[in-house]
Amino acid sequence: MPELPEVEIRRQYLETSSLHQIIANIDVEDRKLLTTDYTTLVTTLAGRQFISTHRVGKNLFVLTDSPDIIVHMHFGMTGDLEYYHSSLDRPRFARIVFEFTNGFNLGFLCPRKFERVGLIDNIDAFLKRKKIGPDGLAISVEELAERIYQKKAFIKPVLLDQSIVAGLGNWIVDEVLFQACIHPERHANTLTNDQFNQLHNAIWLVLKTAIRYEATYRDFPNSFLIHVREWDDSPYDDVEAHKFCPRCSTRIERTEVGGRTTFFCPKEQQLR
DNA sequence: AGACCTGTTTTGGT
DNA sequence: GACCAAAACAGGTC
Structure with missing residues (x-):
């Protein structure tokens, strides 16, 4: 799922493949995108x-040779990029294709049509209008605490809120709360200073780890909760082993918080 | 008014 | 073949 780390990888991919080539045309299969x-x-x-x-959070901005012409990309839940040459190689779901005059193409893959592409003229104005907060890798502990401290809701939906801190999605928030030993239903305004520090460290750890392993979940350290998710192609035969806390072996609980599937360790992430 | 919560959107994979 | 997953936004409630 393209959250901050995946979007960062797509940013790097676009940067190394698609700069400094003249755009001839854009082929759009579905204009709703x-x-x-x-x-x-x-x-x-x-x-x-x-x-x-x-990049800010899950938003990718592609600047052009005209300062006020910027392409905004949002990858939804399944968006991806693929640079290719022949139209015979056009990837499945490449519903938006930037065609360059050199014969190469940058395909924006949108299997679920949750993705969006459009033009903007100013990044700061866009972020303000969309109420997108500071990037998860740029925010300081103080700023993070300041923003969370005044919220009464559960910490999980607060961390998912892009206006508080940008770039965290469902699995990352679960992972961050696990690493910080905080229960997902802990009320945001009851966190201690120590916990704000742990939270900040955990955000940094999870995002940096995900970028380092190019968001390939099965390569993540064993200390990560992510391995309990069934869509992780387990490198191990014993899938059951992944249903237990990597630190204390307690069975991981699966619930719903704020309407979102949530995994946590009931022993290490207790309320209050 | 504002904070918070829930429902809708979309489609491919299981 | 029904159902689930996801992010963002719209619309609801108190």
């Missing part, structure tokens, strides 16, 4: 080239 009118998108971008990238 666009947040900008199709004709405007094509006429604005034709003849231009991508020159750099920027």
Whole structure:
């Protein structure tokens, strides 16, 4: 699921594959995926080239050779990028394709159509309008504490809220709370200073680890909770082994918090 | 008013 | 073949 680490990897991918090539056309299979009118998108971008990238949370911005023409990409839950040459190699679900004059293409893959692409003219204005908070890797402990401290809701939905801190999705929040030993239903305004520090460290650890392993979950350290998720292609034969806490061997609980599937260790992540 | 919570959207994989 | 997963936003409640 493209959360901050996956979007960072896609950013690096786009940066190494698709800069400094002139855009000839954009092929769009389903216009619902666009947040900008199709004709405007094509006429604005034709003849231009991508020159750099920027990421905030799960949002990828691709800057062009015109300062106020920026492509915004959001990868939804299954979005991906693939750079390819021949149209015969067009990947499945490449519903938006940036065609370059050199014959290469950048495909934006959208299997579930939860993805969005559009033009913006100013990144800061966009972030403000969308109420996107500081990036998970850029936020300081003080800033994090300040923002969480005033919320009364459960800590899990608070961490999922992109206006508090940007880039954390469902599995990352579970992992962060596990690493910080905080119960997902702990009320945000009851956290101690120690816990804010643990939370900040955990966010850093989880995001950095995910980026280092290019978000390939099975490669993550054994100390990670993520291995209990069934969609982790287990490298081990005994799938049952993954249903237990990697630190204390207690059976991991699966519940719903704020309408989202939640995994946690009932022994190490207790309320109060 | 504002904080919080729930429902809807979308489709492929199981 | 029904059901689940996900993020963001709309709409609801108190």
